[in-house]
Amino acid sequence: MTGAAAQGAAAQAATLISRSEYCVVACAEAWRDNGEILAAAMAPVSSFGARLAKRSFAPELLLTDGEAMLVGLDGEVEGWLPYRRHLTMVTGGKRHVMMGASQIDRYGNQNISCVGDWSRPARQLLGVRGAPVNTLNNPVSYWIPRHSPRVFVERVDMVSGVGHDRAAAAGATRFHRIPRVVSDLGVFDFETPDRSMRLASLHPGVTVDRVRQATGFDLVIGDDVPYTREPTAEELRLIRMVIDPDGLRDREVTAS
């Protein structure tokens, strides 16, 4: 195919691929080449991403049943992971988690604890949970299904997950890693001189302006932002027929 023809074919395929399917693939990519570690995810699309990675390019990944067992793709038990051992997996670095975020800032500081003044919050959320220990010990990526200025904020109200600036100031960078942030609009990383958030790729159908308007701080945006890669035909089959046949991904990702 000529370049133009290839582009045309890609564009045609793109119209058939839903936004949520790009999101699943973008989440899956977080676990590429991670080795024999636990792929932990909390939400539907990020969990589908972990399963897609394991079913395709990263079969060595470990998964849990959401409680205390390590299970294979067929649900067969292969190990025991009660909370006390789960926490050792975190501190031992044998895990890459994709957490959510009620708020996240340009350096990747994340908040799931509360909104407003901590001493008497306007909205109490979960609490910091394990976000502090996670961010200082095992790689932490984020999945944010609704990209908006209320989530991507200038400053988070209660730093739960530690971002690059705070980790550096605290001298706690030894195992600190935030490989990527995936939202319904694109993929973001921190490959910048001051470790502030950069637009790494746009999901097809999304413009740079749209991302800029939905973000409450100045993103680093290069001149030539690539598109998020398309799922392969086999990946699409896995997502649609095997991993999420009920289409829960389109309930979590409603943007178009």
Next chain:
Amino acid sequence: MSDKTMTPEEVVGRLRSGMTIGIGGWGSRRKPMALVRALLRSEITDLTVISYGGPDVGLLAAAGRIRRLVAAFTTLDSIPLEPHFRAARERGAFAMTELDEAMFMWGLHAAANRLPFLPVRAGLGSDVMTVNPELRTVRSPYADDEGGYEEFVAVPALRMEAALVHVNRADRLGNGQYLGPDPYFDDLFCEAADTAYVSCERLVDGFGSDTVPQTLLIGRHCVTGVVETPNGAHFTSCVPDRDRDEPFQRMYATTPWSVFAERFLSGRSEDDYQRAVQAWHEEQR
């Protein structure tokens, strides 16, 4: 050897206002709810509560019994946000020591091992340090691979005056057995406490020769009292004996506190509560 069995009322009779009390389980899983309900029937208040929080925290917070909560979260699991905990925090009803989950665990380990603190690579850089200005750090006396001396948070021991936990089986001497997939941290709670009270689904006369050794979680040497409370974790899960009562939990989460308390918590005993739950379920059919 002494028979440690007692009633929920007898357990609560040994507790006092102002005490620091740890509550086992995790979120809406294997919580000693019958003992919490007995607490709610008493006048005991002004408590410091240490918990991987679930509806135990929600109930005590709604009833105004908590002076300070030590927790990393409070959740109903299938319902992420505990409504009564939320409401209490948003009206500034109690003080809080908000810790990370791992900091919390190492605080229990420190208390169980009679250590003043343990070093943890968690908390630094987060606002856990800001909202708990009493937290101190400690520097490793050993050089790491790069010749540096890493700084850690020195998590203080989470010592408590009483621990309340719920397990599947227990004997009269205080040995406790869990049969589900996760022990949570119930053994540590008992070891970190001056007194520990274990409620169970069923009291047994010994565990039998086919017992899986690893299920014997709680040793009688750190247990003060044993209470048989069938369905005593309700409405939290206590697998394999009982799943979480999801319809009831949904109702709990959506019913105004005064209405819920009047219908389910105004009785004089745990039996009254269990009867009220049964009646509610019959209405739903």
